[in-house]
Amino acid sequence: MTAPLVLLSIVALLALLIHGRAAPALLFTVWAAAFHVTGLVDEREWLSSYSNPALITLVVLLLVSHALERSPLLDRFSAVILKGGPSLAILRLSGVTALVSAVLNNTAVVGALLGVISRQRQVPASKLLIPLSYAAILGGVTTLIGTSTNLVVNSFVIDAGLPALQMFQFSLVGIPVALACIAVMVLSSPLLPAHPAASRDNRQAYFLEAQVTGNSPLAGRSIEQNGLRNLDGLFLLEIEREDRLISPVGPDEILRDGDILVFTGEIEKVQALQQFSGLHVFGTRADALLGSNLVEVVISNESILPNRTLREVDFRMQFDAGVVGIRRGDKRLTGQLGRVPLHVGDSLLLAVGPDFAHHRNIDRNFHLLDTGVLRPRLTNPQSTLALSGFALAIALSAFDVWPLLNSLLVLLAILLGSRILTLSEMRRRFPFDLLVTIGSALTIAKALESSGAAQIVADAMRGMFDGYGIFGAFVGVYLITLVLTEVITNNAAAALAFPIALSTARAFNVDPMPFVMAVAYGASAGFLVPFGYQTHLMVMSPGRYRVLDFFKIGLPVSLTYSAVVLLLVPVFFPF
Structure with a gap:
């Protein structure tokens, strides 16, 4: 396979990643296997990509973090964080989030605070959730382990034969970046929407689907006759009938058996459906379903649900819960809700059964906005053991006493031995997709190098920025990475940009480290749109955000x- 063909295949891979229908893990695995089959990467190089030391360190770190995320530490901070007005709350929240995200997984930190912020009534959640997500990113760029992206870049660094990145090497630029951006977020807080604070009587609208059953007394009568025009807090939007959508719905429309009615309304107002005999809400009698506990959840990035519909999965069997409503940001989902592919970050209103809390797949699939449903928090002794062990592992690595991987493996063994972490939980939440994605990306990077495709791009970069010198090429690599991370995932952006950065540095015959850092910081620079970063998707529906909301606050950030990255990286990592 020649270099131009390799470049064309990478363009095709990028297009499929942007399209979003196929999982990145599948796409990267297929491309890596294709490059091996065509002889660009031999068998040993291909398989060794999946055992890269930095990649294995990342996997063990994520396994350890599953125990750390159940520490009650963030819950205790939350009462203090949210005192004062919006600006002061944003400052405190961002500072604490960035500090914790420097050593813990970003998704875990946002997940831990998401429910607390959504439930509190002191400051509108919409004023806090975007800053929460941004602060998690900003904290992540200050250390090697703060974000998986930095460890992914370290995997490429080691694979290229360069010295491994150190724990606080990112802090030189990362800390000034975090401080500057937090200050901008506080000053830009008036740009954030101020939706009313959540309460039991004032909750954002959901979209509900109910079916008229066979022999229902509702059938054969009009909307007006059935009293469906004047429901308390609910509005009938449309009717799905034999794959045909009726919208808007007139008062004289006659209902038929099998009609699916789509309502919008507030959570507590759903109980207005109980008065109708022969009406099933997602396959369950309304009166039986609405007698259950209502729990609000957000679909996680680890879930099996994205790109699948409720009709494709046996939802009730898997989770002992019925879906009462679906919400996606402030967007109204139109018709055929049971056939709408679910997305990461969608909010679901569930009517849960008594076994819901005992299903072991809940914490993998959902972030809960209601407390007391999942596994209990760690006790104080357990929390102290887990956090102090993790801090010791970081310290031993930072001072070059013991490798981070060794320390984390010992800590993992202690967590398993003390039952803070279980083998079943490790199997359930093992980051398999991340492992195969990054391992495959390492193979793709080798193919780009061996085929000469990376050199073609590097030569083009040199020609394009020849009049601007090395700094121009450095800026170009950063901007390419930034654009990629806005349209695809951050780890995928780092994987595609790294070979270009390394070849560009070699083309200019300079130290590759500033170009490596351009990729690392650029891959974490996803602030403008919510689709490229999982924590943005997590907060989008609870905050009722539009894409424009992310752009308005994200542009100054x-x-x-x-600006800070491009100014400081050449200072601390000279060419």
């Missing part, structure tokens, strides 16, 4: 972030 992104400009500040980029």
Whole structure:
């Protein structure tokens, strides 16, 4: 396979990643296997990509973090964090989140605070959730383990034969970046929407689907006759009938057996459906379903549900819960809700059965906005053991006493031995997709190098920025990475940009480290749109955000972030 063909295949891979229908893990695995089959990467190089030391360290770190995320530490901080007005709350929240995200997984930190912020009534959640997500990113770029992206870049660094990145090497630029961007977020807080604070009587609208059953007394009568026009807190939007959508619904429309009615309304107002005999809400009698506990959840990035519909999965069997409503940001999902592919970050309103809390797949699939449902928090002794063990592992690595992987393996054994972490939980939440994605990306990087495709791009970069010198090429690599991370995932952006960065540095015959850092910081610079970063998707529906909301607050943050990175990286990592 020649270099131009390799480049064309990478363009095709990028297009499929942007399209979003196929999982990145599947796409990267297929491309890596294809490059091996065509002889660009031999068998040993292909298989060794999946055992890269930095990649294995990342996997063990994520397994350990599953125990750490159940520490009650963040819950205790939350009461203090949210005192004062919006600006002060944003400052405190961002500072604490960034500090914790420097050593813990970003998704776990946001997940831990998401429910607390959504439930509190002091400050509108919409004023806090985007800053929460941004602060998790900003904290992540300050250390090697703060975000998986830094460890992914370290995997490429080691694979390229360069010295491994150190624990606090990122802090030199990362800390000034975080401080500057937090200050900009506080100053830009008036740009954030101020939706009313959540309460039991004032909750954002959901979209509900109910079916008229066979022999229902509702059938054969009009909407007006059935009293479906004047429901308390609910509005009938449309009717799905034999794969045909009726919208808007007129008062004289006659209902038929099998009609699916789509309502919008508030959570507590759903009980208005109990008065109708012969009406099933997602396959269950309304009166039986609505007698259950209502729990609000957000679909996680580890879930099996994205790109699948409720009709494709046996939802009730898997989770002992019925879906009462679906919400996606502030967007109204139109018709055929049972056939709408679910997305990461969608909010679901569930009517849960008595066994819901005992299903072991809940914590993998959902972030809960209601407390007391999942596994209990760690006790104080357990929390002290887990956190102090983790801090010791970090310290031993930072001072070059013991490798991070060794320390984390010992800590993992202690967590398993003390039953803080279980083998079943490790199997359930093992980051298999991340492992195969990054391992495959390492193979793709080798193919780009061996085929000469990376060199073609590097030569083009040199020609494009020849009049601007090395700094121009450095800026170009950063901007390419930033654009990629806005349209695809951050780890995928780092995987595609790294070979270009390394070849560009070699083309200019300079130290590759500033170009490596351009990729690392650029891959974490996803502030403008919510689709490229999992924590943005997590907060989108609870905050009732539009894409424009992310752009308005994200633009000044992104400009500040980029300016500080481009100014400071050459200072601390000279060419």
